[in-house]
Amino acid sequence: MPLDLIYDDPASDVVLDAASGVRRTILPGGVRLLTETDRSVRSATLGLWLPVGSRDEKPEHAGSTHVLEHLLFKGTRRRTAMQIASAFDEVGGDSNAVTAKEHTLYYGRVRSADVPMAVDVLTDMVTSSLLEEQALRTEREVILEELAMAEDDPQDVGYETFLAHVLGPETAIGRPVGGTAQTVTDLDIEDVRAHYGEHYRPDNLVVTAVGDVDHDQLADLLLEGLRRGGWGLEPGALPHRRSRETHETPSAAGAAGAGATEGAVSGEAVARIVPRRLARPTEQNHIYLGGTGITAVDEKRHTLSVLMSILGGGMSSRLFQHVREQRGLAYSVYSFSAGYHDAGLFGLYAACRPSRTAEVVELLAQELTDMGERGVDDAEMRRALGQITGSFALGLEDTSSRMGRLGTIELMHGRYTGIDEILEKISRVSAADVQALAAQLASSFTTRIDVGPEA
Numbered sequence: 001m002p003l004d005l006i007y008d009d010p011a012s013d014v015v016l017d018a019a020s021g022v023r024r025t026i027l028p029g030g031v032r033l034l035t036e037t038d039r040s041v042r043s044a045t046l047g048l049w050l051p052v053g054s055r056d057e058k059p060e061h062a063g064s065t066h067v068l069e070h071l072l073f074k075g076t077r078r079r080t081a082m083q084i085a086s087a088f089d090e091v092g093g094d095s096n097a098v099t100a101k102e103h104t105l106y107y108g109r110v111r112s113a114d115v116p117m118a119v120d121v122l123t124d125m126v127t128s129s130l131l132e133e134q135a136l137r138t139e140r141e142v143i144l145e146e147l148a149m150a151e152d153d154p155q156d157v158g159y160e161t162f163l164a165h166v167l168g169p170e171t172a173i174g175r176p177v178g179g180t181a182q183t184v185t186d187l188d189i190e191d192v193r194a195h196y197g198e199h200y201r202p203d204n205l206v207v208t209a210v211g212d213v214d215h216d217q218l219a220d221l222l223l224e225g226l227r228r229g230g231w232g233l234e235p236g237a238l239p240h241r242r243s244r245e246t247h248e249t250p251s252a253a254g255a256a257g258a259g260a261t262e263g264a265v266s267g268e269a270v271a272r273i274v275p276r277r278l279a280r281p282t283e284q285n286h287i288y289l290g291g292t293g294i295t296a297v298d299e300k301r302h303t304l305s306v307l308m309s310i311l312g313g314g315m316s317s318r319l320f321q322h323v324r325e326q327r328g329l330a331y332s333v334y335s336f337s338a339g340y341h342d343a344g345l346f347g348l349y350a351a352c353r354p355s356r357t358a359e360v361v362e363l364l365a366q367e368l369t370d371m372g373e374r375g376v377d378d379a380e381m382r383r384a385l386g387q388i389t390g391s392f393a394l395g396l397e398d399t400s401s402r403m404g405r406l407g408t409i410e411l412m413h414g415r416y417t418g419i420d421e422i423l424e425k426i427s428r429v430s431a432a433d434v435q436a437l438a439a440q441l442a443s444s445f446t447t448r449i450d451v452g453p454e455a
Contacts, residue, residue, distance in 0.1 A: 049207070093109055127200075244342075291447055311335045312348065314387060
């Protein structure tokens with residue numbers, strides 16, 4: 001059911017999937033509530049989503065979304081930071097938050113009997129955080145340590161650098177989610193408060209919950225918590241429709257620099273892409289190689305899942321078998337992808353001794369090129385489809401995964417898709433589809449990042 005059909009109805013209350021117990025309601029204030037009731041468990045996972053991420057920041061305020069996420073745990077008008085931390089610990093639950101490029105999520109997982117407490121604490125944090133100068137000074141140091149920890153991890157720094165150069169380091173979506181040490185240091189409390197005031201409001205809020213929950217009871221608890229925090233919940237208000245400046249992917253030459261390739265190329269040609277080298281005192285060279293992919297809403301995303309499974313998604317994948325098992329050139333090797341509303345990327349990763357770098361890079365690229373030129377066989381398709389459907393089904397055993405799925409559907413896709421429909425779309429992916437997408441990606445290599453010892 002397209003959500004647009006019920007987006008503009010302030011009285012909207014729709015059962016999206018009767019078999020799975022999925023229901024969606026627009027509450028006063030434009031708050032959106034999606035639940036999936038599952039009486040077979042004695043717990044529930046609750047998430048409060050805001051459709052604002054690092055790409056929505058002003059350049060001079062880079063990192064403010066992440067800083068704000070931290071500060072929401074540091075005290076409200078009703079609770080100290082210790083009381084917020086203790087609330088979930090005392091009942092054996094857990095609570096945390098995630099800042100991403102296009103959203104922020106605050107979540108908790110508790111026994112079903114403790115859902116009222118979880119709603120109360122999370123709504124209190126979102127509506128009533130103090131956002132004090134002293135808290136910022138203290139938490140700034142914590143975040144600087146977090147950024148430093150990421151800099152110490154060659155895989156972390158390599159991936160972030162790769163992503164920035166594919167998407168464009170000067171673009172909003174290409175900037176690191178956490179900002180930089182300099183932007184975090186320069187950030188003042190008024191910047192954070194302004195960010196909060198602009199984005200944290202009822203018509204931006206999406207709440208998803210999965211497990212032993214009652215939709216109507218949860219709606220009452222949610223409205224009570226939001227009103228207690230001082231949010232005005234106007235009857236008949238509609239959800240806010242976010243609009244962003246469309247991301248323009250950098251040109252191949254701009255993304256990769258000298259040596260960028262055009263058109264379908266061999267692994268040998270891709271190996272000549274001039275790498276951006278980040279010197280680190282490591283024993284291995286960590287290689288990231290790839291380029292522009294497809295968006296998260298592209299109809300080819302299911303084909304991409306199959307392609308990534310065959311190429312580098314497990315022990316039977318081509319990269320694992322040909323780079324590790326047959327040649328012994330790496331211990332860790334895989335493929336990956338990332339998608340956003342209007343941008344995407346694909347990549348190949350391997351870590352090897354520096355002397356093997358050239359050979360490994362050529363093999364990585366050649367595997368994708370060969371897939372685009374020669375296609376995939378029936379056995380590979382069967383394994384990939386089995387892996388994807390199996391892991392998808394196993395993931396749905398977890399209420400947290402299903403809670404995340406509901407939030408992603410609402411914020412990213414704007415259309416509810418049932419499990420059976422997704423599995424049916426995956427099953428329709430053909431070997432020809434995979435070959436065509438592989439050929440497209442093989443012509444899109446632009447970027448290589450090497451993290452390791454000095455050459």
